[in-house]
Amino acid sequence: MEQIPLFERLGGRDGIRAMAERLLENHLQNPLIATRYANGSMDREQLVDGATEFFCTGLSGVPTYEGRPLADVHTGMNIDDAEFVAVLDDAIAAMGSLGVGEREQAEVLHILYSMKGDVVRL
Amino acid sequence: MEQIPLFERLGGRDGIRAMAERLLENHLQNPLIATRYANGSMDREQLVDGATEFFCTGLSGVPTYEGRPLADVHTGMNIDDAEFVAVLDDAIAAMGSLGVGEREQAEVLHILYSMKGDVVRL
Amino acid sequence: MEQIPLFERLGGRDGIRAMAERLLENHLQNPLIATRYANGSMDREQLVDGATEFFCTGLSGVPTYEGRPLADVHTGMNIDDAEFVAVLDDAIAAMGSLGVGEREQAEVLHILYSMKGDVVRL
Amino acid sequence: MEQIPLFERLGGRDGIRAMAERLLENHLQNPLIATRYANGSMDREQLVDGATEFFCTGLSGVPTYEGRPLADVHTGMNIDDAEFVAVLDDAIAAMGSLGVGEREQAEVLHILYSMKGDVVRL
Numbered sequence: 492m493e494q495i496p497l498f499e500r501l502g503g504r505d506g507i508r509a510m511a512e513r514l515l516e517n518h519l520q521n522p523l524i525a526t527r528y529a530n531g532s533m534d535r536e537q538l539v540d541g542a543t544e545f546f547c548t549g550l551s552g553v554p555t556y557e558g559r560p561l562a563d564v565h566t567g568m569n570i571d572d573a574e575f576v577a578v579l580d581d582a583i584a585a586m587g588s589l590g591v592g593e594r595e596q597a598e599v600l601h602i603l604y605s606m607k608g609d610v611v612r613l
Numbered sequence: 614m615e616q617i618p619l620f621e622r623l624g625g626r627d628g629i630r631a632m633a634e635r636l637l638e639n640h641l642q643n644p645l646i647a648t649r650y651a652n653g654s655m656d657r658e659q660l661v662d663g664a665t666e667f668f669c670t671g672l673s674g675v676p677t678y679e680g681r682p683l684a685d686v687h688t689g690m691n692i693d694d695a696e697f698v699a700v701l702d703d704a705i706a707a708m709g710s711l712g713v714g715e716r717e718q719a720e721v722l723h724i725l726y727s728m729k730g731d732v733v734r735l
Numbered sequence: 736m737e738q739i740p741l742f743e744r745l746g747g748r749d750g751i752r753a754m755a756e757r758l759l760e761n762h763l764q765n766p767l768i769a770t771r772y773a774n775g776s777m778d779r780e781q782l783v784d785g786a787t788e789f790f791c792t793g794l795s796g797v798p799t800y801e802g803r804p805l806a807d808v809h810t811g812m813n814i815d816d817a818e819f820v821a822v823l824d825d826a827i828a829a830m831g832s833l834g835v836g837e838r839e840q841a842e843v844l845h846i847l848y849s850m851k852g853d854v855v856r857l
Numbered sequence: 858m859e860q861i862p863l864f865e866r867l868g869g870r871d872g873i874r875a876m877a878e879r880l881l882e883n884h885l886q887n888p889l890i891a892t893r894y895a896n897g898s899m900d901r902e903q904l905v906d907g908a909t910e911f912f913c914t915g916l917s918g919v920p921t922y923e924g925r926p927l928a929d930v931h932t933g934m935n936i937d938d939a940e941f942v943a944v945l946d947d948a949i950a951a952m953g954s955l956g957v958g959e960r961e962q963a964e965v966l967h968i969l970y971s972m973k974g975d976v977v978r979l
Contacts, residue, residue, distance in 0.1 A: 530689035601963035723841035774933035811896035
């Protein structure tokens with residue numbers, strides 16, 4: 492089991508897309524985050540596509556993500572620690588509701604946390 | 614002195630515009646706020662114009678402000694208390710550097726603070 | 736009216752004590768602050784006494800406050816901007832419910848705000 | 858390797874104590890946390906002892922921790938997300954400087970994160 496890549500353990504592109512969809516649903520219910528989507532400037536389908544390809548690229552090594560660098564995407568948003576923690580909470584809840592294993596949850600949390608510098612207060 | 618309106622005590626439109634300009638300069642130097650302007654989507658001249666007319670309208674009663682309601686402007690920005698406090702700090706510093714009197718500073722602070730509900734976490 | 740000191744306009748020691756009591760009541764209802772009192776280490780009567788004498792000293796010039804300096808009192812509490820804003824909200828609500836005038840509210844807010852450096856993140 | 862318990866992979870009690878010591882050192886250098894220790898009410902040796910036994914109890918199953926429940930310890934401290942994130946940052950830095958493996962770091966981060974409810978805003 493040690494050798495199976497996280498990408499496969501998460502169910503490949505389909506599993507990752509399901510997580511991205513659930514994550515966005517959670518964000519839209521989360522009062523600390525939902526306002527980000529209130530002005531209608533972000534298309535939901537596009538957000539799920541972008542997140543899916545971003546994570547598939549990182550985990551599979553196949554460069555399908557064509558969006559802007561993570562740091563660019565968050566420039567000007569002034570995201571703080573509380574909002575970042577809300578994102579992590581939503582991600583953990585999404586994985587839990589989809590039955591992702593504890594070990595995979597820990598690895599995903601670790602990866603997400605490592606991106607904090609590109610998300611918070613740029 | 615009690616009867617002189619705050620609008621006049623602040624130096625009318627010119628005084629208010631000077632405060633708006635100084636405030637934006639402070640914001641651009643303030644690490645808690647400056648990132649908001651990092652993506653270049655906001656024109657500085659336009660920001661000063663908008664702030665000037667917004668406050669002139671509120672203080673003089675002459676409706677020259679043609680922008681969107683304050684709450685609309687901040688929708689989706691997810692501004693939190695720390696960022697709002699940074700705005701107040703910059704406003705107080707701007708008034709101090711322009712020699713605005715203590716009493717006027719208190720009145721302006723009170724007015725700005727009363728707008729918190731339209732700025733923070735909509 | 737310009738000449739009447741704020742201390743008198745707030746109703747002297749009695750008025751200030753009423754504000755301190757109402758403020759503490761509000762804090763105990765405020766989820767952002769109430770936890771501070773959860774461990775029972777702070778006596779409520781003592782808190783009201785301290786706040787009353789602190790403000791009477793500052794506003795009347797008669798040095799009846801015998802407590803520690805404000806900065807000392809808050810050392811180690813790690814109070815952040817959000818909690819400080821919650822205090823200001825409670826103070827404004829307290830003054831409003833006691834019928835304190837707009838001008839006095841503005842002056843008190845200005846004074847409280849000027850103490851931020853001794854309260855937040857020491 | 859899958860079967861080796863995290864307790865052993867972290868180097869047992871000695872490894873965990875080294876992490877607790879490094880973590881406290883990092884906290885004392887971290888401006889978002891250091892003020893918590895500024896009033897001298899917390900003994901450093903005691904803090905390291907407590908953290909060591911707390912984690913050894915959780916990871917080894919041998920109940921050597923005799924302190925108060927985690928939620929009790931943090932009651933009244935009003936710790937927010939930003940301070941909690943600062944703790945996680947310090948923990949990751951501590952593990953990195955001690956050469957703890959990526960997988961172990963992910964598992965520890967996951968465990969720490971799961972304690973958020975007992976640490977933040979009780």
